[in-house]
Amino acid sequence: MTEQPAQTTTAGDPATARGEQTRQLIRDTAMRLFRERGYAQTTMRAIAQEAGVAVGNAYYYFGSKDHLIQEFYAQSQVEHRAAAQPVLDREEAFGPRLAGVLHAGIDVLTPSHGFAATFFKTAAEPTSPLSPFSAESSGPRQAAIELFGEVLTGSTAKIDAELRPQLPELLWLAYMGVILYWVHDRSPGQTKTRQLIDGAVPLIDRLVALSRLRVLRPVTRQVLDLIRTLRH
Amino acid sequence: MTEQPAQTTTAGDPATARGEQTRQLIRDTAMRLFRERGYAQTTMRAIAQEAGVAVGNAYYYFGSKDHLIQEFYAQSQVEHRAAAQPVLDREEAFGPRLAGVLHAGIDVLTPSHGFAATFFKTAAEPTSPLSPFSAESSGPRQAAIELFGEVLTGSTAKIDAELRPQLPELLWLAYMGVILYWVHDRSPGQTKTRQLIDGAVPLIDRLVALSRLRVLRPVTRQVLDLIRTLRH
């Protein structure tokens, strides 16, 4: 009845731990139900029942309902990376590369807008391991920042030497801002978010170019000093 | 045993609805317990018990536990306004006025950092009436924006005519950013947030001044157009 995930035992793929299959089953079931019913409307009991396991078993693999969200993040990050590849291959100028990668991120998230928005709040809690700034999510975060590093690496743009090393993380931060806007975006098809990207990228592009001007050097340095101070 | 809130009937103060007293009692009890135990550790049953009412009674006045947070917001806003008054009376230059108001906001919130951070996540959920962008909180939001309007009104700074009307809301948005940083700030006494304010204000000051330059006019206009587009 349900599209069964490819869970043939895959003898060649060494599922390290015994319960790896169960783990994936629970995860896939949860993802499906989240998409079908939304996050709040999906109970742990429903997940367990649909997956054919006991409730407690889900908690053996995932510390809490919130932890299931992390799976969503990780999955989205991988999809984002894949969706961005064509852009990185095609474009050479900084602006189009950045715009393409940002659009790719929203492309990936769009099918989940309804329910993703509902639970992105969990990410906002500082004490939560789900916060994009938390230690637990440093893996996916590094991968995301790396993606913006590639935006620069392949770009033909000339960038201020002092700004350069900070830029990937700053672009990632901008991406977080875009997502925050997207989450609140109620316009049909989230058109506004697309406009935000298309409007903001030229500004960022110009700003990055301007940062090399001698007259603006002090400002650039002041900004960078502040950022370095704030990141402990 | 508990410090009883001033709940003498206050015959002169016409408590419009009959249950106004009960409402305040529940609210004050909740605020006290939140401060004492934190948000998650304070159960609705505990609030009801300490206030000497039934659980259901709390739900008569506040739609949910989350709605009690709104009281905290409203209260904080009023305190912020009061704490900002001396600064507005004293300072005349734009920079010091802005810095003073931002610091005043953090001053007010500081005693609650421990638990405020825990529940600020609720504010991040777009569907929640607690979101600072939601219709329900438009009252407090307008009041907050108005406060930043006063930062400008009393200021001696010369400001671009086109930017001027948008600026209060932009400054409020910056304040939201400061709060977001504060929430995640783990440095002792949230020193980092203070540094953020002291570092960012001069930049904003300079930026506002620069916006009047003829050469930067196109950029200014581009930014303002984007903002106008995005606010529906």
Add this chain to the structure above:
DNA sequence: ACCCCTTCTTGAACATGTTCAACAATCGCC
């Protein structure tokens, strides 16, 4: 084959936010 140890699984029990039908108190009006 046997035994021990780790890994995995179970489902009932618990904690807590929320609802709701019933009841009580108060008010407006005659």
Add this chain to the structure above:
DNA sequence: GGCGATTGTTGAACATGTTCAAGAAGGGGT
């Protein structure tokens, strides 16, 4: 002062995330 309508109050019942003691399954050494 009496009476219907509005407002306020109650606490048990419900829904759901989470825990945990018990046991099953499997692996490895002898």
